[in-house]
Amino acid sequence: MLNWTKRSARKRPALLLMVAMICALLGAVRLNAQASDGNLIGNVIDQSGAAVPGASVEAINTATNVRTTVDSGADGGYRFRNLPVGTYDLKVTHTGFSNVQIAGVAVVLNATFTANATLSVGNISTVVDVSAAASSIDTTTSQISNTFMAREALDIPAAALPRGAVNLSLLGAGVASSGGLGVGEGPAIGGQRPRANNFMIEGVDNNRKDTTGSNVSVPQEATLEFTVVQNQAEAEFGGGAGGQFNTVLRSGGKTLHGSVYEYLQNRNLNALDQAFGRTGTLTNPRYDSSLLGASIGGPVIKEKLFYYGLLEYNPTGRSSTPAPIDAPTAAGYGLLSAIPGISQTNLKVLQQYLPAASAPDGTSTTVLNPRTGNNVTVPLGVLPIVGPSYSNQYNWLVNIDYNISAMDQLRGRSVNNLSSGFSPETLPALPVFYQARANNSRLLSLSEFHSFTAALLNEFRFGYNRLSDTTPAGNYAFPGLDAFPNLYFQDLNAQLGPFSSSPSSTVLNTYQLIDNVSWSKGRHALKFGWQGRKYITSQIFTQATRGDYQYSGIDLYLRDLSPDVNAVRTVGGGPYNGNAIDHSFFVQDEFRFRPNLTVTAGIRYDYHGITAGDKLQALNTIAGVPGLISFAAPTAYMNGWAPRLGLAYSPGSGASTTIRAGFGLTYDRGFDNLGLNGKPAQVVTTIDVTTPIDNTPNFLANGGIPQRSGFGTFDTAGDARAATSTHLPNQYLLPYAASWNLGVTHVFRRDYTLEVRYVGTRGIHLPIQTQINVQPKVTAANFIPTFLTIPSTSTLATLPTLAAVGSPSRFLPQYAPYFPNNITEFG
16 A cells, blocks of 8 residues: 655534424434544643633644634533544643643544643743643543544454454454344344444444445545444434444545555465365365555645545456256257157247256256156256356545634535445346346535534534445246246256346435534533434335246146246235334433543433335235234334433542443334335235145246236235235334443553453344244155164165255245344343
8 A cells, every 4th residue: 555645835503503403393303413523521730639720721633733722610620522533732721830732632433531731830931741641541431432543444454354444343342243143234232133233424324224234335444433332322322222333534634645555355365275175176266356446635725624535446256156057968958859748938948048068967857748658868967157246346435624613613425335246145046147236325424513612512414325226137038928937946956037036126315414412511511412314215125026936847847837846926016115204312411520420311212203115004904803913004112212321430530440330221223124024915915826736737828927916905804814924013112222331441551451341231122023924844754864874875765855955945925023022132
């Protein structure tokens, strides 16, 4: 990586605040304004230990030379709220005392550090220099957090993995890989599910509403600081009971600065995996990834206006190694063509998309000759498959910081990810059906900070993020059918057709308004605010929408009889509408009983609106059973109160030890996949041809299972109940967690930190999804026996079910989201 440096030679927020409050009253609100800065506090005393009120404390940002000034209070204490993260020099002055300068004070994201100053009587022109006098631990807050700096994001290998600096959180205590704790993104924090994690960029929402997880990823080069607040968080934090992941972006400084870099991963640089070596493969499969990027930043107006920009290009090539597929040889296809009475249409489709194997491998399958009643043995061979598997990713961002005056700051952020290529998780078996996937996401934010006085600060933020993810099904045609289905042949271990759940698309738009007010009064540090989100989303993701037809062999397919393993199709559907409004608010007080004892008390309220798609359950009212179950539009949970209480005590005056304790409740958000898989039968239903199959002739020639119109009307309650396979709770019980902590942190010899703590969490009303139409596969006549010794070939040959090992389980692709009262998780 190459870096270079070259030396270069207020508006009022009342209108913005009014607009934000009007929007809140109109309903487009959800409070949850996470911090994007840090705090710095301290005490100014004289040599006798008495407080020095009225001292001027100036914080000078060493990167931008921007200055912020406060005065010490009657007790000698001072507080800087919401300082941009970075390194500061402090200058403390008071008439009759010598000036004190403290160099190298670090301000860290979501933390409050202490820098005390002792003034001595003397001439004001005398300067006393103190180097790095600030404490290296947070001594005033009870929340647990780990912060990682820019150098760690660049140099620690874990940060080079997907999602970058988020992986650094695994270096913290109480943070573990997700393991068996469920899907989601990021690690498990204190035993909570990864789906309970909340992602932010400088306090602005960066979450996906459909499946949870982050929307945009931030390049490592653009990461100034990354912090994860664990389960015990202050009242301004919400959106998830797991970790609060917040990233601060680099900004321009007082000098012109840039970088050019490359991260390279190449198969030829890796040692051979012995799993390949044991099979005789002596070269690594392809995995080539090169991350090329450049950044530049600097001043536009000295000490006023700064810019920073970055552009990355990341091409990645992989090897595509699907499971081995058999295909008829050329001779085998010749035998099939000569069989009278089979479907020539079906045979031509098979030949078109499943080319002949170049050589037989000793295996075969049989096809019945309808004229003679005899089986024709068709030789098979392994079909070599080489398919493209690559992606091209572009990341770019632009940051603007404008210090309008000593009272006003304006920050703008634009982060963009654009990706296209062949995604491994959406590739079908045969390359002829591969379809490129486009996945683009972006985040825009605008923040305005106004200091009414040194003790009263207002933060206003507007955020917008968008995701567009599309996987098409392609323009494939099957004569006589309205769409090319998914065809499965167990004897060939082959699937014909595009990705099973295509076409699919997800478009998510999130609009966000945030306003926080911080007010310091005596020993109280009050903070209160609100946040609102407006979601405009649309998703198409329906299993078996083109029809899934599974055959034990190509025999029934070529004779065009109905499938003997499975025949299922989801009809109806359409986009899932995730439009909804969320809002919340919080109030919090940090009360300093003593300079070394702080108690934090707060409460927040969360409201999560019901999505338009979930309200469609009201169409299925007829299926209800009085006193047992009812189907209606769910109602929102209205009791989302979450108290928070914490204590921080730093014995002595050296600020080297902190004792923390706390308790709080945190609510999780719902996500669209619960409702996406729970549409009522009046909107979508699954048609299933039950087994055993009755060998219905001309199954595909007659259209298979066709898409149907008008199926969403049921004449009787019994008909509606028979078609119903999902249920959404009439009132959402928001998942939440109770968490508590007790710990001690001590810094010794200035460079070593030891922390011992206990963190407990309990998750309540956590959602699960239940498959309700699974059919048993094991019966007295259909099972795989357990062998205590290696069975003989003749024994294996007598097992008719052995060939079906690993075949997909048969179930209707409908799920019921469920919020049980008695399911909890501990960490």
